[in-house]
Amino acid sequence: MAARNLLVAQSGGPTTAINASLAGVIAECMRHPEIGIVYGALNGIQGILDHRLIRLDTQFHSADDFRLLEGTPSSALGSCRLKMPSLADGREKYQAILDVFRALDIGYFLYIGGNDSMDTADKMAQFCREAGEDIKVIGIPKTIDNDLVGTDHCPGFGSAAKYIAATLQEIVCDAQVYPVKSVNVVEIMGRNAGWLTAASALARLHGSKAPQLIYLPEVPFDPEQFLSDLRKELDKQDSVVVAVSEGVKLADGRYVAESTQSGAVDAFGHKYLSGVGKYLEQMISAKVGCKVRSIELNVMQRCAAHILSKTDIEEARRAGEEGVKQALAGNTGVMMTFERVSDSPYLINVGTIPLSQVANGEKKVPLEWITPEGNNVTQEAVDHILPLIAGEIPQPSRHGIPLHFHFDQTVVKF
Amino acid sequence: MAARNLLVAQSGGPTTAINASLAGVIAECMRHPEIGIVYGALNGIQGILDHRLIRLDTQFHSADDFRLLEGTPSSALGSCRLKMPSLADGREKYQAILDVFRALDIGYFLYIGGNDSMDTADKMAQFCREAGEDIKVIGIPKTIDNDLVGTDHCPGFGSAAKYIAATLQEIVCDAQVYPVKSVNVVEIMGRNAGWLTAASALARLHGSKAPQLIYLPEVPFDPEQFLSDLRKELDKQDSVVVAVSEGVKLADGRYVAESTQSGAVDAFGHKYLSGVGKYLEQMISAKVGCKVRSIELNVMQRCAAHILSKTDIEEARRAGEEGVKQALAGNTGVMMTFERVSDSPYLINVGTIPLSQVANGEKKVPLEWITPEGNNVTQEAVDHILPLIAGEIPQPSRHGIPLHFHFDQTVVKF
Numbered sequence: 001m002a003a004r005n006l007l008v009a010q011s012g013g014p015t016t017a018i019n020a021s022l023a024g025v026i027a028e029c030m031r032h033p034e035i036g037i038v039y040g041a042l043n044g045i046q047g048i049l050d051h052r053l054i055r056l057d058t059q060f061h062s063a064d065d066f067r068l069l070e071g072t073p074s075s076a077l078g079s080c081r082l083k084m085p086s087l088a089d090g091r092e093k094y095q096a097i098l099d100v101f102r103a104l105d106i107g108y109f110l111y112i113g114g115n116d117s118m119d120t121a122d123k124m125a126q127f128c129r130e131a132g133e134d135i136k137v138i139g140i141p142k143t144i145d146n147d148l149v150g151t152d153h154c155p156g157f158g159s160a161a162k163y164i165a166a167t168l169q170e171i172v173c174d175a176q177v178y179p180v181k182s183v184n185v186v187e188i189m190g191r192n193a194g195w196l197t198a199a200s201a202l203a204r205l206h207g208s209k210a211p212q213l214i215y216l217p218e219v220p221f222d223p224e225q226f227l228s229d230l231r232k233e234l235d236k237q238d239s240v241v242v243a244v245s246e247g248v249k250l251a252d253g254r255y256v257a258e259s260t261q262s263g264a265v266d267a268f269g270h271k272y273l274s275g276v277g278k279y280l281e282q283m284i285s286a287k288v289g290c291k292v293r294s295i296e297l298n299v300m301q302r303c304a305a306h307i308l309s310k311t312d313i314e315e316a317r318r319a320g321e322e323g324v325k326q327a328l329a330g331n332t333g334v335m336m337t338f339e340r341v342s343d344s345p346y347l348i349n350v351g352t353i354p355l356s357q358v359a360n361g362e363k364k365v366p367l368e369w370i371t372p373e374g375n376n377v378t379q380e381a382v383d384h385i386l387p388l389i390a391g392e393i394p395q396p397s398r399h400g401i402p403l404h405f406h407f408d409q410t411v412v413k414f
Numbered sequence: 415m416a417a418r419n420l421l422v423a424q425s426g427g428p429t430t431a432i433n434a435s436l437a438g439v440i441a442e443c444m445r446h447p448e449i450g451i452v453y454g455a456l457n458g459i460q461g462i463l464d465h466r467l468i469r470l471d472t473q474f475h476s477a478d479d480f481r482l483l484e485g486t487p488s489s490a491l492g493s494c495r496l497k498m499p500s501l502a503d504g505r506e507k508y509q510a511i512l513d514v515f516r517a518l519d520i521g522y523f524l525y526i527g528g529n530d531s532m533d534t535a536d537k538m539a540q541f542c543r544e545a546g547e548d549i550k551v552i553g554i555p556k557t558i559d560n561d562l563v564g565t566d567h568c569p570g571f572g573s574a575a576k577y578i579a580a581t582l583q584e585i586v587c588d589a590q591v592y593p594v595k596s597v598n599v600v601e602i603m604g605r606n607a608g609w610l611t612a613a614s615a616l617a618r619l620h621g622s623k624a625p626q627l628i629y630l631p632e633v634p635f636d637p638e639q640f641l642s643d644l645r646k647e648l649d650k651q652d653s654v655v656v657a658v659s660e661g662v663k664l665a666d667g668r669y670v671a672e673s674t675q676s677g678a679v680d681a682f683g684h685k686y687l688s689g690v691g692k693y694l695e696q697m698i699s700a701k702v703g704c705k706v707r708s709i710e711l712n713v714m715q716r717c718a719a720h721i722l723s724k725t726d727i728e729e730a731r732r733a734g735e736e737g738v739k740q741a742l743a744g745n746t747g748v749m750m751t752f753e754r755v756s757d758s759p760y761l762i763n764v765g766t767i768p769l770s771q772v773a774n775g776e777k778k779v780p781l782e783w784i785t786p787e788g789n790n791v792t793q794e795a796v797d798h799i800l801p802l803i804a805g806e807i808p809q810p811s812r813h814g815i816p817l818h819f820h821f822d823q824t825v826v827k828f
Contacts, residue, residue, distance in 0.1 A: 014587070014588050014591050042593075043591075043592070043593050046593070072587065073584050073587045073588065074584075074587040074588045074590070074591050075591045078590070078591050078592070078593065079591040079592055080592065080593070081592065162814055162815075165814070165815055166720050166815055166816055167714060167718070167720075169815060169816065169818070170487045170488075170714070170717040170718055170719055170720070171713060171714070171717060173428070173486065173487045173488040173717060173719075173818065174428050174487065174488045174713045174716065174717040175713075176488070176492070177428050177457075177488050177489045177492050177493040178457070178492070178493060178494065178495065179456075179457050179460070179492065179494070184713075202813075202814075202815060203815070205812075205813050205815050206812065206815060206817060206818065207820070293712075293713070295710075295712045295713060295714075296709075296710065296712070298707075298709045298710070299585060299588045299589075299598075299707070299709060300581060300584070300585070300709075300714070302588065303584040303585060303587060303588040304581070304584060305584055305587075306580050306581075306584070306720075306721050307720050307721070309814060311814075386813060386814070389813075389814035389815070390813065390814045391814065392808070392811060392814075394806070394808060397806060398619075398620070399616075399619050399800060399803075399804065400576055400579070400616075400723060400725075400800070400803035400804040400805065400806075401576075401579055401580055401583060401616060401617070401619050401620060401803070402580055402583065403620060404583070404587065404620065406621070
């Protein structure tokens with residue numbers, strides 16, 4: 001069998017594990033003579049349409065190079081937010097991609113991304129099949145939100161969860177130094193799924209009671225009940241830390257932050273949009289009157305590669321490696337998955353699921369893992385997340401700053 | 415000579431190095447039989463007034479205990495913001511503290527803190543002298559702001575600078591993934607001194623051009639010039655990252671953020687106060703119109719003990735150790751200082767300066783280290799900060815989360 005080439009791309013929001021999957025793909029390709037050249041598309045599917053492809057396999061000269069890429073945050077090949085049309089509405093776009101595949105003798109296409117990317121991969125697999133092309137399409141999951149269905153958890157979540165737990169534990173130390181009543185509200189990513197916010201509970205692993213209150217978007221948020229919960233906690237201790245998902249909603253389904261805007265305009269006459277953390281800060285200041293601060297973990301929770309979960313990075317790499325093996329075995333139109341065999345010892349199997357079963361689903365935190373009061377998570381939630389943050393990866397540094405991997409982005413002419 | 419006891423306390427804003435100085439003080443005391451019991455006051459000078467003192471030396475059983483305390487963020491003994499009266503106005507407060515010193519046979523008082531704390535220590539030293547009491551008072555500097563005079567730099571700054579540089583480098587990775595024009599504005603602590611914001615330039619150590627624009631409070635901020643600078647950078651590349659000090663001011667001396675409030679009220683009818691990052695985000699959105707995000711490094715920059723500068727932590731410990739030695743040598747009314755002997759190899763001497771020369775000063779970034787355009791720092795600034803972030807300290811962890819030291823806070827009865 002003549003060697004055929006492989007194309008890999010990254011899409012969606014960046015994570016600290018998406019490059020570990022890329023490293024796994026490239027390394028596995030280099031182990032198999034059936035795979036010729038390894039190409040990478042810059043900025044995901046957009047880069048394929050724009051003919052911006054680079055050669056990857058020639059850029060790795062030692063195990064250290066792979067390690068460096070694994071510790072590099074965000075999509076090293078760049079990303080895109082291109083929403084592909086349906087096959088019925090936009091065949092010319094899929095045809096343009098297939099033309100690139102044919103021009104470069106691509107036999108395998110691996111797409112590392114979240115929900116939308118799995119949808120794109122699904123459609124591309126279908127288009128290739130319908131065109132009678134023997135091109136294997138494999139999806140490699142990544143998302144800090146951990147909301148993809150069909151897999152126990154997603155690469156990228158464990159490192160973000162570890163950052164959140166470790167940072168919350170530090171914020172709790174910072175919050176407790178003054179002997180005055182105070183509230184710190186920490187806003188955490190997750191519009192619809194509260195996995196990351198649930199991870200804040202792991203800040204209590206070493207004995208802290210904080211964060212005392214945790215609010216997920218899976219259950220309605222009642223501002224009056226929140227104030228009541230908060231006052232009870234302030235009676236028990238000086239410093240209360242609240243973890244809240246950016247996506248918490250009122251009972252009527254509106255986002256807490258958006259539903260409660262004052263109509264105020266900023267200095268430039270634009271409607272002022274605050275996040276839920278800032279909104280709760282204002283509410284606590286007005287209604288409780290104690291010292292209050294809001295903290296947004298912002299993009300740091302998805303790019304803080306200086307504190308990686310070893311488990312997450314190893315699993316992300318493995319998802320990439322196994323994806324290549326699946327493609328070589330003739331599988332197509334599937335996403336790589338993790339199946340949890342046991343919590344303790346923590347063991348997983350790597351498997352696959354048809355992309356069509358993933359593309360339009362969304363996995364939320366089970367309601368039974370949220371306390372009846374809706375202001376905390378249960379031990380089951382903690383036990384589920386705990387193994388995913390395990391282990392540290394010392395980052396190679398120079399001059400006190402971590403070293404990252406950067407691709408030579410010279411575009412291949414064809 | 416009969417052994418006399420030592421009292422140590424922490425004050426001001428927390429840092430990730432303040433506990434390393436505390437560890438140095440306790441360890442050094444345990445090396446000297448001339449020192450009996452080591453007491454710690456909870457919440458600084460306030461804890462002395464309130465008779466909330468705990469015993470420290472009995473809580474350390476191995477070198478690991480000291481290492482754990484060194485890696486624990488924020489003031490492990492708690493802090494306070496108590497502004498002490500002048501000696502003329504409030505002798506009874508100083509007398510109350512002296513009464514505690516006498517009751518517990520305190521011969522040495524070490525106060526770890528910033529500007530205000532050095533002022534308190536200065537007055538207390540003076541009061542003891544005037545009362546004819548042989549009590550040695552030593553100040554140990556700490557501040558992430560790095561603004562204390564009389565010392566090359568302050569314990570606490572190096573670790574905060576390292577966090578800022580490493581995090582900026584990660585934010586730059588995150589900011590570059592989409593091929594669209596975008597601006598990320600990162601707001602960094604420092605009301606009057608721009609040392610921490612200057613440290614953002616170290617994110618360029620490994621070849622990045624970002625942050626392309628850096629604004630310190632030492633020079634006036636001109637919004638029109640900023641927009642012009644920004645547009646020029648956006649012409650050169652898609653992604654521009656701006657580092658800005660929370661304390662940047664207009665030419666008329668008003669803070670940029672406060673001067674430009676719209677008068678808008680929040681959802682509770684209170685005047686809305688945004689930080690400079692949010693303000694610039696709104697301005698860029700209105701005037702430039704590209705994708706824009708503001709990121710506040712918030713308390714993480716002063717409590718992220720999971721990424722410590724080894725140099726900073728070792729120096730902080732040494733400042734504590736040498737402080738004890740100075741007290742034993744009979745010195746009083748002084749603050750410990752670092753004198754830089756050379757940049758490369760990086761060498762310092764530890765010395766002292768009279769507290770009276772420190773108490774009311776403020777050390778800013780030299781104007782010659784800021785570019786003539788006022789939108790960047792020079793290589794001299796980078797060279798100065800570089801050695802202070804050097805070296806990593808692997809943190810002991812369990813279950814994937816760093817371990818911290820917590821004192822048994824049982825108060826001593828007297």
